[in-house]
Amino acid sequence: MHLQPRQAAKLNRVVGYGGVALIVAWSLLALAAYAAVEAAVGWMAGMGAADGLIAWFAQIAAPLDGPLIAIVWLVGVAILGVVTVLIRRLTSAAT
Secondary structure, eight states, rough: OOOHHHHHHHHHHHHHHHHHHHHHHHOOOOOOOOHHHHHHHHHHHHHHHOOOOHHHHHHHHHHOOOOHHHHHHHHHHHHHHHHHHHHHHHHHHTT
């Protein structure tokens, strides 16, 4: 693929903006997941008569939900960053 310098610069810009947009979307998805898990844990904790699997899940999820979602978010951001850098290098090498 042989691109003109202007085309390569535009493609590089689009890839960069796309990478930023993907990271923002991934971050919003992580925030929504955190809010949903917090709401579910709060709802289950509010059930006074809950026992069995529901109570066990609420006890396990309450201290672990924040760090677990943060780790998944960080891994996702790292993967998106690496993919963006690789695509930028491939498009800049195609000129």
